Amino acid sequence: MTATSWVEGAEAGPFDLEHLPYGVFSTAKDPAPRIGVRIGDQVLDLRGLATGTFFLPWIRPAFHEQALNGFMAMGPPAWRLVRHQLMELLADRRYRDQSATLLTPIAKARMHLPFNVADYVDFYASEEHAANLGRLFRPDSEPLLPNWKHLPVGYHGRAGTVVPSGTPIVRPRGQRKAKDGPLEFGPSARLDIETEVGFVVGVGTELGTPVSVDDFAEHVFGVVLVNDWSARDIQAWEYVPLGPFLGKSFATSIGHWVTPLDALAAAKAPAPVQDPAPLGYLQETDRFGYDLEMAVRWNGTEVSRPPFAGMYWTPAQMLAHLTVNGASLRTGDLFASGTVSGPEPAQRGSFLELTWGGKEPVTVGEGETRSFLEDGDTVVIEATAPGAEGGRIGLGEVSGTILPAKD
Known part of the structure; x- marks a missing residue:
């Protein structure tokens, strides 16, 4: 039997004795x-x-x-x-x-902010998300690019713009160019979210020392919810050939609570079979992900429930790939999963996917429709996970409200 706490109201809740974030x-x-x-x-x-x-x-x-x-x-x-x-x-x-x-x-x-962020890395680990974006942006080509099933694709972000849940998000400004349209500068018109799970590094490494895929738990302290806000129109113009830059670096929100890995022991779940098999440094002795059920609310309306258990690339593989070239880890490094999306339309973790590029608006709040975020909109991302004895723990939430762009 699991022990019970003397703290009133703690039992059978998302923050009970077996959680302790x-x-x-x-x-x-x-x-x-x-x-x-x-x-x-x-x-x-x-x-x-x-x-x-x-x-x-x-x-x-x-x-x-x-x-x-x-x-x-x-x-x-x-x-x-x-x-x-x-x-x-x-x-x-x-x-x-x-x-x-x-x-x-x-x-x-x-x-x-629960920890001082040293470095921030964002991955692209959901096959469903990557395939959806491939279908949107390259409808006449294969959804996945040739490298996608051979390595966890990622990019380096800006640690200084990682902010705690509840911090207002100022709409970013930048260059944008519509297809066959003129080059413009101004506030992003296609502001989006990315529903993600972040992993917080506790134990660092020396430069030149890779981390084995099986040593994940020796370095990672815990898990935090992430919303990696994205300016899709700015990103679309700037990302060739070097990848995301100003369209992603203006703000990344994380939850207030870091759940220790030991609290997620009951949430471990088999990760999807990989075909083709990855290179040796990415092959795990114990291949697992975490069975996290996520939920996204847009102005109070639940619009999506992305499942983390189906992520193609696991957190351990992300960490191994992050360091395989000898890049060092530092205490406070944050690496995130990239957008979590499932196979069903109601499981898509970004509004770009959910509204299929803005062509299929969703109803939020008091009967209003949205394709992308408008000023004043609030997004809340939550997640729960299996706990011991059949219960569930909650990973809290990460929220943010959009403010108008500044001149």
Whole structure:
């Protein structure tokens, strides 16, 4: 039987004892950001715990920092030890009185970026998404380009424009050119989302040292929800021959909570069979993905439910490919899956796909139709995963509202 928590309202919810995601918060009374762990609708102050003797002496300094990086750099032994201690603390009623004073209701917590982002890499790991874009952009050719089933395609983004959930997104401006039309400069008219899952690196590597595909869990601390906003018209004009640039780098939103990999043990699922078989450095001893059920709400209306379990390229393969040339990892590196899309129309994770290039608008909010994002629109992405004993945990949400472009 799974242990139960003494925290009221935590049981059988998305943030129960078997989840315990990490974040960074502050309060009106204490505006300094500090690390916390979520249990139910409360956040437990780990800085407060670290002022006493609860954690081992070599772990305590990490929880006096204002971001998760110090703790993430300690590696799996520290991650598992702290997780075990926190589960014991929050399950044992003998700790209730002394720990309850360190709980803050989520409604009174101001959430911050959970970790300092070192580098940001975005992949293109969904076969359905890649094929949909191929059909849209190259209708007379094969949907997938020749390299797609041989390596996880990706690009480097801008770490400095990764922002926490709830940060308003200013509509980007840039060059755009319609087919057979004049070159223009101005606000993006085809602003889009990308429903993604991000993986946060804890343990870095030295330059020149590849990471084996089977060493994924030795380096990756946890999972966070991602919305990689995209200006499709700017991207379409600029991306040849070097790939995405200004159409992607203006903002990437991530959730407030980082779910540790150990909390997703019950969510592991067999990944799709790959044909042709990839090169040796991409062949996994234990090939798995994560059975995450995602949902996208546009102005309050659910418009899509992308399934992460069907991603062709796994997180472990992404990490191995990211480092196979000797590129180093740093604590706080974020690599994301790329748009998550399923085989059904209602499982498409971008509005470019969902409205089929704008030709099939969807109804959102109070009966309004949309092809791409308009000023004032709000998008919320959520996800859940199987937990132990048949329950489900929630990965929180990542949200953003579009503001008009600036002159």
